[in-house]
Amino acid sequence: MKQLALLSFLFFSLSFFPQETEDYMDLLSDTIWLNASRKKIQNKDSAVYFAILSKENPESQKVISKTYFVSGQIQKVVNYSSLKPKTIDGKYQLYAENGQLLYDADYKNGKRHGQLLTFWKNGTPKRIDNYQDGEFINGTCFDIDGKEIEYFPYLIEPKYKYGEEALMRYLRKNTFYPPELSHIVGGKVVVSFFVDIDGNIVDVKQLKTSLIDAFDEEALRVVRNIPKGSFIPGKRDGEHVRFRMRMPINFKPSFLKQNNK
Template sequence: MTKFWSTLPILASLATAPAAAQQPVPPTRHELLDSTHAVIATATGARYRRDIEYADSVRGVVREFTLAGQMLRQSHYENLRTQRLDGLTEAWWPNGQLCLREEYTHGKRLGELRLYYENGQLKRRAQYGESGTSTGECYGPEGQLLPFFEYEVMPRYSRGDGGFMAIVQAISNNVKYPRDALKAKAEGRVFVKFVVTKRGEVAEIKIVKGVYPSIDQAALQAVRELRSFTPGQQDGQAVAVSFTVPITFRVQ
């Protein structure tokens, strides 16, 4: 089965990017990827490669290939740093058949999504509007019409209503303000990124934007104490999903 890349938008950009005209255009970047599509430093264990081509200092196109040169995915980004999609995204099966075609506008899926079986048979057709909800059809391998279900479903937290604000509230409840930070009157907003795995576990916790050493550590610990999630889904299959959450520390 072809690996899908989750593109669920969790949090807006942390900062406005500088104007493209004021910044030099970076050169195309080439990366080697392992079997999980994680970036690796050497060719040992490489299964794929990725080319990141900039249109200016912010926008660009990301392409992924097999080591033999077969195109697997191509995505257009409005902001490469924040991974905000804009335009057409396409993915292909290893046999060259189109697997996925979807449209984004300013980081939001908007327009038509099509998904195909490896033999070229249409698997899903859906239309997304401004509200984010979709309408469409699902098909079996032989072309038979199936009951429609959402292509992507966010992870649900096991407390409260399960939504994003329930996660933020749970983290806030776990926070313990460090004494040295209180004494120093250190305060601010920490951004923490983590992944909800296919099993609903919290993993890969790291600081995206810190404030003060002990405050950053308190934020990490508050996220570590989160309970389990109902995993997110993509096309009916459990997938790992990244979250970035803001945690505010303020001396009263």
């Protein structure tokens, strides 16, 4: 089987927080019951959360999304200037089940604009970051007792342990162009996955098809076979979290090596 040499390799993360990923965001209705993954369900007895979406007024495009724990305690409040396209505008807030505010950020036209505040569970400020039109300006971090500490970024993306060049080499070596498709000009597949808190790739899915099954299957195969623990886990506000990533893989016959595997 001929080996694929990638013309280019693009690798970048899509943090799932604070972006909305729920499948109910096009709905304006009464109570929406949600499971732990915030997917809409019909059986309220299995719900972990419920949400209510409402317009600021009938003529306005502005929408307020409020998510609650099943206990009735508010869990999240997000303001949108519109849902199509989905644009956060105003406050985005997250709460613990005891009512403690954990995250409070200002947005303008879909970008952070103003302050991003996070809090320890005891209510002590954890960070105060300032943004303008989506650009980080400055920030301060604090320990649980309120003492200022060395600053660390709110989001730290996962990284391949051995560097991006090594990851590119791995893909070049292990991604193959199906020989039965040598007459095809090429294709591009976008694969999504999560890097978990142990640095493993999980939940690999096809985000964008090449419209050719063999390309799609090969892209999924090579990503799934990346060895466990190959990534340094990402962090959000100093804590390891799952990060959603996406990886475009280009199949280009003009860049095939001539040797067979």
